Amino acid sequence: MTILVTGATGTVGxxxxxxxxxxxxxIRALVRDPSKAQLPAGVTAVQGDLLDVDTLRxxxxGVSTLFLLNAVVPDEFTQALVTLNLAREAGIERIVYLSVIHSDLYVNVPHFAGKFGVERMIExxxxxxxxxxxxxxMNNDSMVRDVVRDYxxxxMPIGSKGLAMVDAADLGEIAALELLRREQAxxxxxxxxxxVVGPETLTGADVASIWSGVLGRPIGYGGDDTAAFEQNLRQKHxxxxxxxxxxxxxxxxxxxGMLPEVGDVDRLTALLGRPLRSYRDFASQFATSA
Known part of the structure; x- marks a missing residue:
């Protein structure tokens, strides 16, 4: 009984x-270069790519359960469908797929629509x-820490509806537990x-307030200018x-927004047997790191 993890060296994987x-x-970890993969003892690294049929096959x-994680790339949908067809060919029935919340609502956002398409194909x-x-x-905000601290x-133009921000480590543990539940059934x-959500639903002003408390000085919310956000990303190549x-x-x-459904937080807390990580805990860690 072997679990194959794709995206095994990334943040969530x-x-x-x-x-x-x-x-x-x-565990079998799919990586592009096994010689460079830093994996826990006992994990088998296998070379492969989600568009390379031979290496993926x-x-x-011999795999019994698959964790399918696709990076946000232009051919993400093709990667997923190639993998699913080869998984069916290999006789794999047990899968955990990493999608995104509201994939069925963010219909015009390319990587959301792609993930929803994969969900539909799996079903x-x-x-x-x-x-x-x-x-x-919430880990995405480590990239803007210096802006928060220095300016x-x-x-991040996240608005006033609220996002139920989740910690990548919590997500990774939840995914592992779900893989084992399916593997062992x-x-x-x-x-x-x-x-998979965090313990709070936070607006842009809420997040700025948390940073203010952590840093001990006023932090403002930068506003909802998404066009400026796009241009800033392009300037960063x-x-x-x-x-x-x-x-x-x-x-x-x-x-x-990104809003949880009733019962989501309670279900995840019970699954983990502990509270979900808060944004304040995340900010406190990154405020003091180099």
């Missing part, structure tokens, strides 16, 4: 592998799968979707298609 290893799972051989192809739908990663502004479990994708996402933040 790394946490998934770590949590599975702690629990004694047999080899990586899936239509008859896989016994869990679709994890995480909200905005006194929280610059006597028969494949039915398809389901799970929202983010590809134009991705900067526009991120702008469209932020526009949906402003109009819809």
């Amino acid at each position: 790394g946490h998934v592998v770590e949590q599975l290893a702690k629990r004694g799972a047999v 080899n990586a899936l051989s 239509a192809m008859g896989f016994n799968a869990t679709v994890l739908r995480p909200a905005y990663f 006194g502004v929280y610059p 006597e028969t494949p479990l039915p398809f389901e979707r799970i929202n 983010v590809p134009g298609w991705m900067a526009f994708d991120m702008r469209l996402m932020c526009e949906r933040f402003l109009s819809l």
